[in-house]
Amino acid sequence: MAAQNATHAQVATGPQSEPDGVRDREIGTEQQHLDRVYRRLEEKIHEAEFLMDDAAKRGQVGTPGALAERDAQVFRAGVHLNRLNSEFEDFLFGRIDLLLGKDGKKGPDGAYTSVEPADDAVRGDRAEIAETLHIGRIGVLDADYSPLVIDWRAPAAAPFYRATPVAPGRVVRRRVIRSKGRRVLGVEDDLLRPELTATLGGSALPVVGDGALMAALGQARSHTMRDIVSSIQAEQDMVIRAPAASVTEVEGGPGTGKTAVALHRAAYLLYQDRRRYAGGILVVSPTPLLVAYTEGVLPSLGEEGQVAIRAVGSLVDGAEADTYDEPAVARIKGSSRMLKVLRKAVRGALEGTGPGTAPVRPSAAPAGEDGQLSLDGALAEGNAGGNGNGDGRRGGPAGPPDRLRVVAFGARIELGAEDLKRIRNTALGGTAPVNLLRPRARRLILDALWSRAGGPKRYTDPELAAEARSAFDEDITTEDDFLAFLDAWWPELTPRQVLACMADEKRLARFSRRVLNPRETRLLARSLRRLDAAGRGPLSVHDVALLDELETLLGAPARPKKPREYDPLDALTGLEELMPQRSESRRERAERLAEERRDYAHVIVDEAQDLTPMQWRMVGRRGRTATWTIVGDPAQSSWSDPDEAAAARDEALGARRRTRFRLTVNYRNPAEIAELAAKVLALAMPGMESPAAVRSTGVVPRFAVAGAALGPAVRAEAEHLLADVEGTVGVVVPMGRRAEARGWVAGLGDRVVVLGSLEAKGLEYDATIVVSPAEIADESPAGLRVLYVALTRATQRLTVLSGERDDPDADGVPDLLRD
Numbered sequence: 001m002a003a004q005n006a007t008h009a010q011v012a013t014g015p016q017s018e019p020d021g022v023r024d025r026e027i028g029t030e031q032q033h034l035d036r037v038y039r040r041l042e043e044k045i046h047e048a049e050f051l052m053d054d055a056a057k058r059g060q061v062g063t064p065g066a067l068a069e070r071d072a073q074v075f076r077a078g079v080h081l082n083r084l085n086s087e088f089e090d091f092l093f094g095r096i097d098l099l100l101g102k103d104g105k106k107g108p109d110g111a112y113t114s115v116e117p118a119d120d121a122v123r124g125d126r127a128e129i130a131e132t133l134h135i136g137r138i139g140v141l142d143a144d145y146s147p148l149v150i151d152w153r154a155p156a157a158a159p160f161y162r163a164t165p166v167a168p169g170r171v172v173r174r175r176v177i178r179s180k181g182r183r184v185l186g187v188e189d190d191l192l193r194p195e196l197t198a199t200l201g202g203s204a205l206p207v208v209g210d211g212a213l214m215a216a217l218g219q220a221r222s223h224t225m226r227d228i229v230s231s232i233q234a235e236q237d238m239v240i241r242a243p244a245a246s247v248t249e250v251e252g253g254p255g256t257g258k259t260a261v262a263l264h265r266a267a268y269l270l271y272q273d274r275r276r277y278a279g280g281i282l283v284v285s286p287t288p289l290l291v292a293y294t295e296g297v298l299p300s301l302g303e304e305g306q307v308a309i310r311a312v313g314s315l316v317d318g319a320e321a322d323t324y325d326e327p328a329v330a331r332i333k334g335s336s337r338m339l340k341v342l343r344k345a346v347r348g349a350l351e352g353t354g355p356g357t358a359p360v361r362p363s364a365a366p367a368g369e370d371g372q373l374s375l376d377g378a379l380a381e382g383n384a385g386g387n388g389n390g391d392g393r394r395g396g397p398a399g400p401p402d403r404l405r406v407v408a409f410g411a412r413i414e415l416g417a418e419d420l421k422r423i424r425n426t427a428l429g430g431t432a433p434v435n436l437l438r439p440r441a442r443r444l445i446l447d448a449l450w451s452r453a454g455g456p457k458r459y460t461d462p463e464l465a466a467e468a469r470s471a472f473d474e475d476i477t478t479e480d481d482f483l484a485f486l487d488a489w490w491p492e493l494t495p496r497q498v499l500a501c502m503a504d505e506k507r508l509a510r511f512s513r514r515v516l517n518p519r520e521t522r523l524l525a526r527s528l529r530r531l532d533a534a535g536r537g538p539l540s541v542h543d544v545a546l547l548d549e550l551e552t553l554l555g556a557p558a559r560p561k562k563p564r565e566y567d568p569l570d571a572l573t574g575l576e577e578l579m580p581q582r583s584e585s586r587r588e589r590a591e592r593l594a595e596e597r598r599d600y601a602h603v604i605v606d607e608a609q610d611l612t613p614m615q616w617r618m619v620g621r622r623g624r625t626a627t628w629t630i631v632g633d634p635a636q637s638s639w640s641d642p643d644e645a646a647a648a649r650d651e652a653l654g655a656r657r658r659t660r661f662r663l664t665v666n667y668r669n670p671a672e673i674a675e676l677a678a679k680v681l682a683l684a685m686p687g688m689e690s691p692a693a694v695r696s697t698g699v700v701p702r703f704a705v706a707g708a709a710l711g712p713a714v715r716a717e718a719e720h721l722l723a724d725v726e727g728t729v730g731v732v733v734p735m736g737r738r739a740e741a742r743g744w745v746a747g748l749g750d751r752v753v754v755l756g757s758l759e760a761k762g763l764e765y766d767a768t769i770v771v772s773p774a775e776i777a778d779e780s781p782a783g784l785r786v787l788y789v790a791l792t793r794a795t796q797r798l799t800v801l802s803g804e805r806d807d808p809d810a811d812g813v814p815d816l817l818r819d
């Protein structure tokens with residue numbers, strides 16, 4: 001199974017082809033073991049059920065001690081039942097046969113701990129197998145505490161993944177077992193010490209099959225990613241089990257398993273320290289498509305609902321991005337220059353964004369309670385405020401009130417537009433969040449009214465003065481009109497309102513002065529016109545990071561927490577607390593966890609090369625005290641300014657220590673496809689090395705020329721590929737052609753998927769059609785890297801269809817892909 005092994009030395013997969021019957025006999029041996037495992041699992045299920053029953057009885061006793069003990073028992077039993085009842089394909093998937101260890105010590109899982117063999121484990125070229133371990137998705141101990149199955153994440157399982165013929169340690173034979181439910185279907189062996197004649201129980205150690213990795217890689221792909229637990233490679237295992245300290249950074253080209261490794265690492269961290277990580281791992285993925293593709297992997301590893309996997313456009317609650325900005329706009333919105341614009345916008349928005357509801361109308365002047373003071377109404381005479389783009393849509397129906405009148409000490413006192421502006425500017429001084437400055441602004445208003453009413457001069461005795469002032473304040477602030485004035489003059493702004501007010505080009509120009517040029521300002525304002533005055537409307541992926549930044553800049557005033565709704569299950573035994581799967585689906589729980597938490601214990605960033613500086617700030621806020629795993633490939637970056645993004649990444653991670661890993665083997669693309677993609681890599685990132693493809697199919701990519709008639713050519717090619725491969729066919733088109741391309745393949749069934757070039761990130765298909773490479777490359781400044789991504793999605797077949805701009809040669813090879 002070991003591909004890296006193959007890069008060191010050819011793996012022996014059996015001294016000779018196995019004699020008839022050996023495979024069946026070996027399958028039978030593993031079947032016996034699996035039967036034993038299931039018998040033991042059934043015993044454990046009975047035990048768990050007994051515990052639950054017993055716990056319920058104890059619950060009736062009712063003393064605090066009995067209740068606590070009951071809860072603990074219910075919890076343990078519940079966890080057991082949940083895990084044991086989940087039927088996995090290949091619950092048991094591996095086995096290693098080991099030489100005697102050096103120190104003869106056993107670990108808590110019942111296996112010998114030593115990695116190296118004892119000095120006398122090998123005599124000449126002969127050795128006896130001293131220990132056999134089976135590896136599976138969870139650990140199972142026999143009644144006498146001997147290990148029937150070792151959890152794949154346990155230290156004792158590490159040699160299954162790490163042993164190579166160069167450094168085999170104690171491992172003589174590694175076996176991958178294929179099973180479904182309770183039935184063993186096949187075995188594939190790697191012999192790691194082919195020079196030895198090894199015996200097991202006195203008989204020769206049989207070796208069966210051609211290696212598990214190739215079998216796994218050759219399988220047809222579906223619309224969901226599979227786990228790789230039975231064939232993790234040594235360099236991948238180093239990453240998965242790396243200590244969780246600080247930041248683990250992983251780079252590697254397309255298909256090197258970065259996504260797979262990141263997800264397995266999440267499962268590993270939970271196994272290592274569940275208390276620390278349960279519910280506190282966030283995986284940030286670039287697109288909802290990749291989330292949907294990968295979200296089944298963790299449950300297949302036995303981790304249900306503990307990890308929140310979210311697309312970068314869905315990280316802010318209540319803001320689901322459903323559009324992409326055109327590249328020029330994305331470039332502006334993603335840039336860290338936006339921070340300066342947003343800082344000005346949150347302060348400037350107060351000047352023109354009313355609460356978005358009807359303007360505050362002055363009421364008739366009420367009499368002051370003690371006859372000394374009355375409020376003449378909070379006036380909303382509305383400055384022009386508003387939109388400036390003349391369509392009357394934006395900025396609220398009126399601007400903030402520009403006058404405040406009260407009657408105090410028998411006289412009318414007024415604060416005019418200039419006074420209010422001065423007070424606002426004073427209140428806004430500094431960098432504190434705007435929504436938190438309202439109390440300060442209110443105090444400044446009262447100071448100004450008091451002073452204008454001549455308050456300070458009326459009292460010489462400081463005590464009397466303080467009393468009078470306090471009565472003055474109370475009288476004013478208890479008037480509804482004053483409160484209405486405050487709401488209109490200093491509304492609590494929402495991030496969406498501020499974003500919407502940036503759609504007004506003139507106002508945006510004030511916020512973006514000396515940061516964006518006029519063209520950029522125009523583009524940005526125009527792109528935000530999809531939103532109404534309250535900011536409702538379709539959001540782009542890049543808007544979401546802006547909203548998150550705005551939320552921080554605005555600040556959220558403290559609000560009382562909503563009490564938890566009554567749940568009839570509360571009256572029962574507390575089971576729903578301890579066994580969340582029973583009352584919530586996996587997805588619901590993950591979403592709830594994501595909503596409840598903004599600060600995670602571990603953050604995993606997939607396709608990290610694509611995060612813009614503003615997105616790094618957003619993700620960084622979710623992992624201020626976290627440890628991190630960051631996986632990516634600079635050669636696949638669709639962001640135009642990688643240096644700027646790297647600086648933002650450094651800022652998000654701070655001074656944390658970083659450990660770097662590099663993955664070097666491409667498990668997805670056959671060599672023929674990888675070779676073609678490497679030509680674009682050489683143009684996109686001269687000098688960057690491609691990962692070595694681990695297999696070859698002997699089928700070279702096809703080229704076809706479609707010119708302007710793309711539709712029929714794509715359809716015909718898709719039909720051809722559907723017949724050629726068993727699984728999925730991906731059609732990757734320039735972003736602007738997505739809608740028409742769906743029409744081209746309509747009716748061909750759900751094995752065919754159309755994707756915009758930016759959506760192909762992280763996904764894979766048995767066959768891929770890349771449509772009009774030149775158009776994809778011209779779409780954005782990072783277009784060549786986006787094309788590189790498109791060309792590296794196929795596991796079996798690739799067809800490149802030239803469009804009008806491709807300038808194909810006589811063989812149909814487009815300009816960009818020629819030598």
Ligand SMILES: Nc1ncnc2c1ncn2[C@@H]1O[C@H](COP(=O)(O)OP(=O)(O)OP(=O)(O)O)[C@@H](O)[C@H]1O
Nearest residue numbers: 228231232233254255256257258259260667668762
């Ligand atoms: N050790 C392995 N055993 C079996 N399959 C593997 C192994 N490592 C990777 N693969 C398979 O290779 C394919 C590529 O893996 P993955 O998507 O994780 O790569 P990636 O580095 O994230 O790629 P990209 O950068 O292109 O998104 C997947 O189908 C994955 O299951």
